[in-house]
Each structure stands twice: as C-alpha cells, then as structure tokens.
Amino acid sequence: MSTINTKDFKFDGSRKLADFPTKIENNFAEDELKKQFKQTRKALSELQDKMYAHNKYSVLICLQGMDTSGKDSLIREVFKDFNARGVVVHSFKTPNSTELEHDYLWRHYIALPEKGKFAVFNRTHYENVLVTRVHPEYILNENLPGIESVEAIPKHFWEKRYEQIVNFENHIAQNGTIVLKFFLNLSKEEQRQRLLRRLEKPKHNWKFSPGDLKERKLWEDYLNYYGEAIEATSKKKAPWFVVPADDKELARYIVLQTIYDVLLKYKDIKFPELDDKVQENLSFYRTELENEK
Structure with missing residues (x-):
C-alpha cells in the first residue's frame, strides 16, 4: 500500500515556493488511490459528526491557486460525504459595493464557521x-x-497587510477555529492544457474568459507574490501546505489526508456524555417507547 507523508507539503520556511514541485510520482497501484480516498473521506465525515456534537472547534479551509488549479472539483470530491449541515463553502469574488464600505477582512469575518462546522x-x-x-x-x-493614487500606496503597506492577516488568523485560532491553508501548485503548461480543454468541451466553455489569458501573462508576478505572502503568513496555528496540483486526483487526496491527519491530533474531540440521571434511566425510556401503541 502506498502512503503519502502530508508533512512533506507543509511550508515551514526551509524552502521557497519555487522549490515545491507541481507534480510528484503517483506510486499508487491501479484503483488504490480511489479506494484510499473514499476510505479517508468517510473517516473524515465521521470525525466531522463527532466535532459537530462536541461543539467546541470549527475548521476553516482556505484554498488558493491559479485559475484552473482544481479548487471547485476538489471541494466537491473532498466534502462529498459530509452532512450538508456540517460544511459551508464561500467563493469570494470581486468585492461588491457593500463589502467595499467595510475593511477588507470584514466579509471574511462574517463568513467564518460556527462551532462544530467547516x-x-x-x-x-x-x-x-x-x-x-x-x-x-x-x-x-x-x-x-x-491613498488617492497607486503612487501614494506606502512601501510598508503590504507588510502591514501580512501582519493584519496573521493577527486575524491568530485571533480565530485562539478562539477555537482550526485554520488550514492550501496553495494548489499548478504548472503554467498544465494550466495551458486545461484552458485548451475548456475551449474544446462545450459544457466547460462557460468557464473560459479572455481575461484568463491576460492574467496568464502575469504568471511570474503572481507566483512571486504568492511566495512572499506564504512565507510571511505560514504560522504554527495557521500553516500553509503547498500541494502539487498537476494531477487533480492526487492533489485532492493530499488535501483530504492533510485535513484528516491534523484533526486526529485533537484528542479532546469526542461525543458528549449523557447526563448521569439520563444514563441511569435509559432502560426506563426504552421500555416507555416500546410500550407505546
């Protein structure tokens, strides 16, 4: 049986973003990856049920990546076995007029998970x-x-934002939110192939925008700023994981297994115990229900 050490993908500062691969060897035997994926997905959903009943922790999963890196399909497959009440997905697009009337973190604060939920x-x-x-x-x-113009943006502006984001994540972590951040590390060539497939398949045409090609020309700029942001904000309470994303199935498994591995460390997550008086009278309640006509 093949195994993956999820710690290999954790950004701990010992490597730069450019040192992480976009593809790794898939050593799983035929159908083995799918089998392990389904087993772990079921185990995670069962753990989430326990977490929901425990009602002390919440989990925030952050997904970032270049366009076509596979975020939507990953969400669909990883959380497929969850009870619908246990997970909420937020897709943040260009801020609307209401959101722009608040600070940039406001819309993310109000979307944070309730206790017991993802x-x-x-x-x-x-x-x-x-x-x-x-x-x-x-x-x-x-x-x-x-700040009335681009030229007026101070040099320390971005460093301050990193600091604000770290403080935001520390604050929610200290109040019971488990924060896990994943960068889906896609190669430029694989993106090109996926964009071509969008054009070739009518059912995926709607996903394509000419703007995708404009942003693609800025690939190196994005990677540079991703590297800077990840390096500045990967902390013990809110770590980044850099996931090779050229192989979609393997990327989904790495994210799934990482979430499961981290949650298993929380030994205090368990189903609540019944009140002693209720526990003592279980046979009485059972008899009452069985005798109903």
Whole structure:
C-alpha cells in the first residue's frame, strides 16, 4: 500500500515556493488511490459528526491557486460525504459595493464557521495581497485614507497587510477555529492544457474568459507574490501546505489526508456524555417507547 507523508507539503520556511514541485510520482497501484480516498473521506465525515456534537472547534479551509488549479472539483470530491449541515463553502469574488464600505477582512469575518462546522473559502482573504498586489489600482476601490493614487500606496503597506492577516488568523485560532491553508501548485503548461480543454468541451466553455489569458501573462508576478505572502503568513496555528496540483486526483487526496491527519491530533474531540440521571434511566425510556401503541 502506498502512503503519502502530508508533512512533506507543509511550508515551514526551509524552502521557497519555487522549490515545491507541481507534480510528484503517483506510486499508487491501479484503483488504490480511489479506494484510499473514499476510505479517508468517510473517516473524515465521521470525525466531522463527532466535532459537530462536541461543539467546541470549527475548521476553516482556505484554498488558493491559479485559475484552473482544481479548487471547485476538489471541494466537491473532498466534502462529498459530509452532512450538508456540517460544511459551508464561500467563493469570494470581486468585492461588491457593500463589502467595499467595510475593511477588507470584514466579509471574511462574517463568513467564518460556527462551532462544530467547516467553512471552505474558495479564494480567500489572501486575494487582498495577491490580486491587489498584481493590480494595485484595485486598492483605490477601498477608499483608504491618504491613498488617492497607486503612487501614494506606502512601501510598508503590504507588510502591514501580512501582519493584519496573521493577527486575524491568530485571533480565530485562539478562539477555537482550526485554520488550514492550501496553495494548489499548478504548472503554467498544465494550466495551458486545461484552458485548451475548456475551449474544446462545450459544457466547460462557460468557464473560459479572455481575461484568463491576460492574467496568464502575469504568471511570474503572481507566483512571486504568492511566495512572499506564504512565507510571511505560514504560522504554527495557521500553516500553509503547498500541494502539487498537476494531477487533480492526487492533489485532492493530499488535501483530504492533510485535513484528516491534523484533526486526529485533537484528542479532546469526542461525543458528549449523557447526563448521569439520563444514563441511569435509559432502560426506563426504552421500555416507555416500546410500550407505546
């Protein structure tokens, strides 16, 4: 049986983002990966049921990656066995007028998971140090004091944002939210192939936008800022995992197994015990129900 050590994908500062592969050897025998995936997915859903009853922790899963890196299909497959009440997915797009009337973290705060539940951020608060970094003119939409032009953005602006994001994640972690962040590390060539498939398959045409090609020309800028952001914000309480994403099935398994491995470390997650008086009278309640006509 093949195994994957999920610690291999954890960003601990010993390597740069560019040192992480976009593809690794798939040593699983035929159908073995699918079998292990289904087993782990079922085990995670059972653990989530226990977490829901325990009602002390929540889990925030953050997914980032270049366009076509497989975020949507990963969410669909990884959380397929979850009870619908146990997971909520938020896809953050361009901030709307209401969201722009608040600070950039506001819309993420109000989407945080309740105790006992999972929230998946499909694109996250990191867009505010990625897309806005590549396109700094977007910052002007936030109507920030003292910033009337791109040239007026101070040099320390982005470092301050990293600090604010780390503080945000520390705050929610200290209050019971388990934070796990995944960068789906896709190669430029694999993206090209996936974009071509979008054009070739009518049912996927709707996903294609000419803007995809414009952003693709900024590939190196995005990677550079991803590397900087991940390096500045991968902390013990909110680690980044850099997942090779050229192979979609393997990427999904790595994310699934990572979530499961981390949650297994929380030994205090268990079903609540019945009140002593209720426990003592279980046979009485059973008899009462059985004698109903």
